[in-house]
Each structure stands twice: as C-alpha cells, then as structure tokens.
Amino acid sequence: MSKVVEIQSVFAGYNGDIILNDVSIDIFDDDFIGVIGPNGGGKTTLLNVILGLIKPYKGSVKFCDDLKFGRNNKIGYLPQQNNIDKKFPITVKDVVLSGLIYGVGFLSRYSKQDKLKAEETLRKIGISDLSKYAIGELSGGQMQKVLLSRAIVSSPRLLILDEPNTFVDNQFEGELYEILNELNKEMAIIIVTHDVGTISSYVKTIACVNRTLHYHKSNIITEEQLASYNCPIKLITHGEVPHTVLKKHSH
C-alpha cells in the first residue's frame, strides 16, 4: 500500500470564492473512495483540484512519482456525461484511443500498440462490438462504458469518476460497480455520487465533502454523522441491487 496523492490543507474555488475550505486527504493505491455531499458542496471542485483543472489558492497537492513523470496519463477520468455533445461525429474507437494522447501528441497517428491497447480495453469492459459505432447511436449505459474505457485505456494508477450513475438504469449500475471492483485491484478509485445507498456496499471508505471534508475509514456511516456534518442526504435504498443500508449505530 503506497500513497498516490497527498492533499494538504487545500483552499480552492472559482473566481475568488472559496468552495473547499482547508481540505486534506491522502489517497493510497488500493483505495476505493466514495465522495458524497450536497450539490455545490465542492465534490466536483475537489476532483478538479486533483485533475489539475484548477489551482488551489492555498495548500498543496502532491502526486507520487509515477503519477508525475509517466509519459502516459496516469490519472483516468470519467467526466459527467451532460458535458458531452452526443451528436459529435466520432466513433467509439476514436474516443477510447484519445485516452492515450498525452502532452503534445504531434503527428496524427496512433501506433499499432495503441490500437491493440484500445481493443483490449473495449474487450475488458465488454463493448468490443460497439467499436465502429458513432457515439450518437449509443444508449446512456453504453456511452458510460465508452467513457470508462477511455479513462482506463492508459492503465492509470488513479481512476476518478464524476457521477457515473446518472443517465443509466439500475442494471447498468450494478454492472458498473462490478467492473470497478475488478479495476480496484489495479488502481485507486475515487467516485463522486449522489446515491449513497447503493455505493456504500462497494466502496471501502467514504469522504463527505461539504466545504470541508470528513473522511470515514469505513463504508458505514450513520444518519447522525451525516446530519452533524451538515450533509443533507436522503438515505434511500433501491430494489434488488445489492447494497448496505447506512444503518444507525453508536460509536
């Protein structure tokens, strides 16, 4: 177990507003962290800090050497699907291959190795047959698998997913968590979600982000804890999908 990212007393936000207030967390290579919290609480801001999309006002984000100097991208990222234009003329294969471009990426050819890597990833996620489809022809769940393939095609050490369970049905959600469980053997995973009920049986630890961050080193949290951290989340459980209900318990 080694540390991949170390975030220390980070203050961050947009246009001078502080959204993350003194946030610290260490991420280890076998972690599977569920990030929960209310909308506007800073979940996405935290991801953006780790991804380097915004610079913190104060504090530090340190990466282990593999993450810093790899020629390939060593942080995989699955963005929220509503930021993506579904009519864009691009095939599944090209989307997945783009996950291998890093830095300048001059000269417009993918190597044979790149292509094999993309094919292997599509097989692993179980969507080899979609390879030649235009993304406009996919369902929400299929699209999510394509974006997941793009995120992991470069064999990252850390995989970050931003609400992967929106726009998809329960069956896909179960499938997704099974895939993530498998992937967790090779990489650390951070998953942002609004659905506390289902996720808590898959993740190992839970981080509750609401301006500040409270880190639970287990996947069970109580309603009282949520309330005291000012995390107004409804505890709901859905039908047949296996899950652990966040039960009331005393410490």
Add this chain to the structure above:
Amino acid sequence: MISEFLQYKFITNSLLAGILASISCGIIGTYIVTRRMVFLSGGITHASFGGIGIGYFFGLNPIISAAIFGVLSALGIEFVSKKTEIREDSVIGILWSFGMALGIMFIFLTPGYAPNLMSYLFGSILTVSTLDIWMMFGLSLILIMIFILFFRIILFISYDQEYAKTHKIAVDLINYLLISLVALTIVLNIKVVGIILVISLLTIPQSIANLFTKNFKNIILISIVIGLIGAFLGLVISYKINIPSGASIIFSLVMIFIIAKLLQLLKRKINLNRQRI
C-alpha cells in the same frame, strides 16, 4: 459552352476561387459545425466589416484590413468569454453589431462613393483578384497542413475539451490558433459569397455531408466535394442569367441539400419496406 466559358480570365480566376473556397470552408466549416460555433462565426463575419470600412478610409486593401480586424475580434471573443464572466453569446452579439457600426461609420466618412460595397456584402466572385487567389491558396495550404499534423488533437479537443486539459494538452493555445484560422477563412471567402452569405459556405456542405457520414474526417472530405459542385453550378447560373455569384452558389447548395435529404428519406422508406417483408 465550357470552352467559351473558360476563355475569360475572370472566369478562370473565379473557378480557382471556387475550388479554394471549397477546400478552406470544407475544413473550417466542419470544425465550426461540430463544435457548435456557428453563431460565433457569424459574429466574426459581421465584425470583420469594421475592417473593410477601416480599409476604405485609410486606402488599404479592404480584405487585408478585414483579415487583421477579424482575427483580433475572434481572439477578443475567445479571450473575453473565457477569462471574464460576460456570457459568450453576449460578447458575440456586441462585437457583431460593433463591427458593422464601425464599418458603416468609416465608409460614410470616406470621401467619394464606395463602389465595391455591394460586392463585400453579397460577394462577387467574378472580381476576385490574383492577390486574393494567392491568399486563399496560402490559407488552404496552411489549413491542410495543420489539420494533417494536429488531426488527433483537434478531434480530441473538439469532442471533450475539459478531458483534453486533464491530459496536459495546450487546449487554450490550440483554441486561439483555430479561432484565428476560422476568422481568416471567413474573411478570405468574403469576396466569393459576401459577408451576408459566407456562413452558408461553412454550414450547408457540412450539413449535407453529415447526412451520409458520422465521421469527422469524412465530413471534411465530402464537404469539399459538395462545395466544389455548388461553386461550379453557382458560377454557371451566375454567368448564364447574370446574377451575383454568392446568391447562385448558395441557391445551388440548398438545392443539393434538399435533394440529398429527399434521397435519404427515400432510402429509409425502402429499407423499412424491406424489413416489413
């Protein structure tokens, strides 16, 4: 008829202009359409009229002053909408009308009558000069080179720019480069179809191509071919019945679009019938 048609120097010049316009608009139009930048491009087009007015007033070549003005407006729109909190479409609206206003002010301040004003508004492919042809040729060459060298990255950024940023790609730099090329393409094609109509050269061929393919590269190639057909048909019509070439080219392109759409619907219907049997 063709040989008689080709005898005049202005006809060969306009044919060359039509070919070069198809190439540059085929490439840049695909970028604009897939990135949903049509309104932005309309803004740059109209803003560049300010450059034409300035050119008239100071006695410069209006196309060159429009090119400078157009590129600066494009960079300005990109910068202001990214770095400040003003909404992008509002910035576009402001520059759109400000450019037109500047253009009209300078043209009225210029002593004497502005003889070619109509040709900048509605295009006049028959008055394309040799210098214009060379500039269009240079632009097409640059576009082909950049789209070959950076194709992967352009596709990557166009599809998902946030994600490209997480891969340490110089997204901002490439956005600025491409928006400048969009402005240059628009301005250099103003002579062919005019300010009012140039946006159609950047969108109609792509919309037709998009009926047949969902692949970025193929949209570029098919758009170029459709642009060529439209330009040639438009020129013949313009020559035959003596109307401005811009109007006849766009008329031809829209006719091609309608025919293509009907063919597509027919094909779908035939496929459906087959499936029923």
